[in-house]
Amino acid sequence: MTLTTYNGAGVPSFMYGTAWKKDATTRLVLQAVEAGFTAIDTANQLIHYDEARVGEALLTLAKKGITRDQLFLQTKFTPVNGQDHRTPYDANADITTQVKQSFESSLTHLHTDHLDSYVLHGPYHRGGLGPEDWEVWTALEALYDDAKTKLIGISNVTASQVALLCERAKHIPMVVQNRCYAAFGWDKAVRDLCRTHHIIYQGFSLLTANREVFIDPHIRAIAEKYETGVAQIVFRFAMQVGMLPLTGTTNPLHMVEDLRCDQFTLTADELQQIETIGL
């Protein structure tokens, strides 16, 4: 299934995330694509990701006939405060230059001349948006205007930060990527705002951020009814309430199982039960 952004681009409805895969990144990306994933999320941030190893997998896939246009590639610009000493840009340069250098380095790592989605990993400020955030956003807008990326987005944001971008930006984000806690109604405030502005909400750590959900008797009963696992129920719930989920599994069997989560449909009552499970 494909979702459509407000500017008319298609985004696969499930994404494979490459954080914390280290040396296994290349093998896992190959296995994820073999399992059926067509969208890959990474970041130009060596603390948590290995973008160049994602690129190695892409070279192997190309040799097997899976070409660039068959895949959706999303990566991120990570500001200095989210990097260690291995910044993919001159950390002393102005922010616009940092974004340009990081973007070019991502293209090199991923052996491509454009991205499908380019995301600011997180604002510099916790509350509101400061001058640095606006400078990055303007640099991302320039990449979008130059057709170097089909989409731009932001991650790790509050509802008020998304609202500010929607009020003042030349191009509002096409995607927002957040950690999705059941305890906050699965990030309901941000999801609602995204729905209002036709922004695709990408939910990450749906499993790891919600371990208590796995032992909840209601969700276990729903999983039993559909003869599946709680992970698949969580991913299916995410899709049915309008999210684009990411999975970070390292297990090829889980990859296949997760992709099968669109083979059943939860009822409105079940969606309501899951949406309020952590409140």
Ligand SMILES: NC(=O)c1ccc[n+]([C@@H]2O[C@H](COP(=O)([O-])OP(=O)(O)OC[C@H]3O[C@@H](n4cnc5c(N)ncnc54)[C@H](OP(=O)(O)O)[C@@H]3O)[C@@H](O)[C@H]2O)c1
């Ligand atoms: N923007 C950001 O700041 C940010 C931050 C964090 C993550 N992310 C993105 O989100 C992606 C996913 O994050 P995550 O790894 O926390 O996601 P996740 O899918 O919630 O967690 C993966 C963990 O759940 C386990 N798991 C158990 N059963 C599973 C099943 N059936 N399917 C999938 N996983 C199962 C996995 O174990 P097994 O390996 O044994 O399956 C693994 O330990 C990351 O790779 C990254 O791309 C973005």
